[in-house]
Amino acid sequence: MVSLLCNPLATVEQLASSPSQADGVPMDLETSLRWAGCTLIQSAGILLQLPQKTIATSAILFQRFYLLSSLRSFALLDTVHASLYLSSKLTEHPTKPRDIINVTSYLLLTPSPSPISPPPGKTDPPSTPESYYVPESTYYAQRTRLLAAETSILKSCGFQTHASLPYTLCINYLQSLSALSGDVVRRSFGHLTDALLSPSLLYLTHQPNALAVAAAYLACRECGVKLPGGWWEVFDVEREELGFLVVGMRGVAQFVDEQVKVWRGRGEGIPWGLEEVDMCLERRRVMDEAMQA
Amino acid sequence: MATKGKSRWEDDEEDVAEETRRKVEKESRKKAKAEKDRLKAEQEAAVAAAAAAAAEQTAAGSDQPPTKRRRLDADATPPPAGQQDSNAPLKLLRYTPPEIVPCAHVDRYEPLNRIEEGSYGVVSRARDRETGEVVALKKLKLERETDGFPITSLREIQTLMASKHPNVVNIREIVMGDTLKDVFIVMDFIEHDLKILSEDMQEPFLQSEVKTLMLQLVSATALMHSQWIVHRDLKTSNLLMNNRGQIKVADFGLARYLGEPTPPLTQLVVTLWYRSPELLLGGKEYGTEVDMWSIGCIFGELLLKEPLLQGKNEVDQLSKIFELCGIPTEENWPGFRKLPNAKALNFPRNRLTIGSHLRARFPLLTSSGVDLLSRLLALDPSQRITAEEVLRHPYFKEDPKPKSAEMFPTFPSKAGQEKRRRHMSPSAPVRGDAPALQGDFGGLFGAQDEEEVGAGFVLRMGR
Ligand SMILES: Nc1ncnc2c1ncn2[C@@H]1O[C@H](COP(=O)(O)OP(=O)(O)O)[C@@H](O)[C@H]1O
Numbered sequence: 015m016v017s018l019l020c021n022p023l024a025t026v027e028q029l030a031s032s033p034s035q036a037d038g039v040p041m042d043l044e045t046s047l048r049w050a051g052c053t054l055i056q057s058a059g060i061l062l063q064l065p066q067k068t069i070a071t072s073a074i075l076f077q078r079f080y081l082l083s084s085l086r087s088f089a090l091l092d093t094v095h096a097s098l099y100l101s102s103k104l105t106e107h108p109t110k111p112r113d114i115i116n117v118t119s120y121l122l123l124t125p126s127p128s129p130i131s132p133p134p135g136k137t138d139p140p141s142t143p144e145s146y147y148v149p150e151s152t153y154y155a156q157r158t159r160l161l162a163a164e165t166s167i168l169k170s171c172g173f174q175t176h177a178s179l180p181y182t183l184c185i186n187y188l189q190s191l192s193a194l195s196g197d198v199v200r201r202s203f204g205h206l207t208d209a210l211l212s213p214s215l216l217y218l219t220h221q222p223n224a225l226a227v228a229a230a231y232l233a234c235r236e237c238g239v240k241l242p243g244g245w246w247e248v249f250d251v252e253r254e255e256l257g258f259l260v261v262g263m264r265g266v267a268q269f270v271d272e273q274v275k276v277w278r279g280r281g282e283g284i285p286w287g288l289e290e291v292d293m294c295l296e297r298r299r300v301m302d303e304a305m306q307a
Numbered sequence: 308m309a310t311k312g313k314s315r316w317e318d319d320e321e322d323v324a325e326e327t328r329r330k331v332e333k334e335s336r337k338k339a340k341a342e343k344d345r346l347k348a349e350q351e352a353a354v355a356a357a358a359a360a361a362a363e364q365t366a367a368g369s370d371q372p373p374t375k376r377r378r379l380d381a382d383a384t385p386p387p388a389g390q391q392d393s394n395a396p397l398k399l400l401r402y403t404p405p406e407i408v409p410c411a412h413v414d415r416y417e418p419l420n421r422i423e424e425g426s427y428g429v430v431s432r433a434r435d436r437e438t439g440e441v442v443a444l445k446k447l448k449l450e451r452e453t454d455g456f457p458i459t460s461l462r463e464i465q466t467l468m469a470s471k472h473p474n475v476v477n478i479r480e481i482v483m484g485d486t487l488k489d490v491f492i493v494m495d496f497i498e499h500d501l502k503i504l505s506e507d508m509q510e511p512f513l514q515s516e517v518k519t520l521m522l523q524l525v526s527a528t529a530l531m532h533s534q535w536i537v538h539r540d541l542k543t544s545n546l547l548m549n550n551r552g553q554i555k556v557a558d559f560g561l562a563r564y565l566g567e568p569t570p571p572l573t574q575l576v577v578t579l580w581y582r583s584p585e586l587l588l589g590g591k592e593y594g595t596e597v598d599m600w601s602i603g604c605i606f607g608e609l610l611l612k613e614p615l616l617q618g619k620n621e622v623d624q625l626s627k628i629f630e631l632c633g634i635p636t637e638e639n640w641p642g643f644r645k646l647p648n649a650k651a652l653n654f655p656r657n658r659l660t661i662g663s664h665l666r667a668r669f670p671l672l673t674s675s676g677v678d679l680l681s682r683l684l685a686l687d688p689s690q691r692i693t694a695e696e697v698l699r700h701p702y703f704k705e706d707p708k709p710k711s712a713e714m715f716p717t718f719p720s721k722a723g724q725e726k727r728r729r730h731m732s733p734s735a736p737v738r739g740d741a742p743a744l745q746g747d748f749g750g751l752f753g754a755q756d757e758e759e760v761g762a763g764f765v766l767r768m769g770r
């Protein structure tokens with residue numbers, strides 16, 4: 015049964031050698047684009063009414079993919095689309111490419127509470143259906159790229175699409191600790207979902223049992239629920255790992271704030287396509303040169 | 308090596324010569340591998356022990372603080388001589404997770420010969436160019452797909468990867484060819500399939516052999532079911548058998564996870580002769596019981612050396628079932644009338660159709676054997692025996708005892724025959740046909756005559 019609760023993880027070498035960085039994408043930009051992709055997945059998943067299982071699987075597939083592929087070879091938007099499409103099939107909630115493409119277009123063009131959308135008030139007057147309507151030709155082009163990206167994802171992870179999630183485990187742990195309450199569960203799940211956005215790629219570096227323990231630990235602390243000392247060892251998590259995860263999960267909120275600031279104020283927006291990434295890199299180069307001069 | 312029966316579709320001398328040439332090479336690799344396996348087994352054992360310890364601790368309740376577990380014991384035992392690292396026991400607790408590795412190219416396997424063209428894919432025998440091991444490659448048919456990678460193939464790969472068991476065919480990896488449409492499942496090569504093997508045997512399997520095969524099949528099924536996987540196409544041609552008396556469940560082409568809540572399922576699964584009455588009657592909510600029915604059919608087939616219920620079409624299949632197991636009634640199957648296709652059928656009530664005729668069909672089977680068979684072939688899925696229950700059934704405790712797998716005869720090869728014969732039996736339903744059936748009763752029975760005659764027993768279509 016070990017394999018069931020066990021996910022494929024990134025190796026130390028893989029984490030140290032990012033294909034995007036080898037391709038000239040600076041580390042901070044890669045981190046930022048991974049955040050953008052996962053945030054779009056999360057927001058689109060909610061609009062598509064997909065269960066959290068599907069959304070989380072999608073984010074994990076997305077992160078696994080860029081572990082082995084470059085952001086300059088595979089466009090962010092296509093990968094987001096394909097991760098959603100693939101995870102919807104894997105979790106038995108099949109969703110049409112058209113729905114996925116419509117929803118991301120809407121999110122990227124219309125003000126919404128999602129940090130990925132234009133801030134309210136920027137696209138006055140209020141948006142009309144025409145402003146986020148996807149023309150047929152655009153749709154077909156995007157769909158073709160989505161399908162190609164789907165195969166690339168499967169190929170790059172060797173069809174290791176299995177993603178065990180920590181949510182159910184977390185409930186079981188809380189229950190066995192007699193710490194199960196609505197508030198604790200809500201907060202735990204919040205931390206688990208936040209962790210999907212973590213710049214430390216927590217879901218690629220830690221097994222679900224450790225993620226579940228860390229989320230439960232934080233939630234219980236926040237709610238003032240006392241737990242017996244060293245309880246995490248029962249669930250096969252060591253203090254050191256727990257400490258690392260707790261810091262990682264706590265840091266997500268601030269990281270997200272920073273990312274929102276990075277992108278919201280800027281006219282050029284997030285580079286969802288390959289050419290936009292090139293332009294973004296070019297702008298940086300020019301700016302760096304100007305700074306040096 | 309020479310005494311070992313060779314599978315009949317392995318190539319001849321050339322192969323053998325090659326084999327010998329590689330033998331020396333292989334021996335050294337084997338040693339290295341054995342060492343690796345030993346380490347892995349050790350690690351797994353440690354993980355299992357840790358899990359057990361953790362479970363115990365959890366069960367012990369949460370009011371007293373959990374004491375330090377297992378690691379204490381590990382620390383208490385002095386490390387065996389020669390073990391340099393005193394931290395080793397600690398490390399062993401960590402299970403090495405699988406890595407995220409891209410698909411290799413199919414070129415790393417040297418093609419040998421085709422085994423058989425099945426309904427979805429083409430299976431061939433090939434050799435790993437690096438290790439010399441012989442493997443089976445199943446090519447997925449993807450040409451016609453317009454919605455990306457087919458969900459059925461995703462399920463096949465996912466469920467097979469999740470079903471690691473000594474009696475499930477081992478999946479090694481997925482490899483790809485030059486185009487995105489060339490995707491292959493790489494499996495261990497298994498010498499025989501049970502269908503052809505039993506067709507070629509002079510006598511049926513012995514009782515003791517049937518018990519062993521059944522236990523193997525059912526323990527694999529129990530693992531799948533415990534993970535909410537239904538196979539949906541269990542039949543003898545999807546059961547492979549090696550020369551060491553081991554069955555390997557294969558062909559997860561129709562398998563899937565049963566979600567919660569159960570998503571709508573298609574009834575167009577399971578090859579006709581192994582299809583359960585609730586599927587034939589159009590039930591949309593079904594579960595792991597459909598596999599248990601198929602296992603009942605396989606049990607009968609192993610004993611008889613021929614398929615148990617060979618219907619010509621769905622209606623004939625139903626009549627064959629009712630002829631053997633008796634007709635459904637509100638007593639033996641409460642609520643069966645509500646199934647979509649049941650409304651249209653009239654069930655003649657007479658001496659011949661009431662009650663089970665299993666005893667008569669299997670005169671040599673012990674009464675506990677008949678009991679097991681009748682529980683597997685229970686018409687009402689909710690009364691059907693589960694895989695876990697089968698494993699505890701008295702049939703396996705009474706004499707003759709299950710024969711140990713090592714004592715199985717090996718089966719000689721027939722020279723020159725490279726390909727497995729095509730099976731002379733119906734094949735699994737083809738995906739894509741399902742929508743025509745759903746909710747359309749006419750689609751199921753429309754093509755048939757008003758009266759369908761099954762061996763001396765008539766089912767009348769209602770109006
Ligand atoms: N691992 C294997 N080793 C040897 N033969 C195999 C293996 N897998 C499949 N076969 C042979 O190929 C046939 C078809 O494979 P299967 O997976 O059942 O495909 P299909 O979905 O087309 O029925 C099987 O009946 C069996 O004879």
Ligand SMILES: [Mg+2]
Pocket residue numbers: 425426544545558
């Ligand atoms: Mg088959």
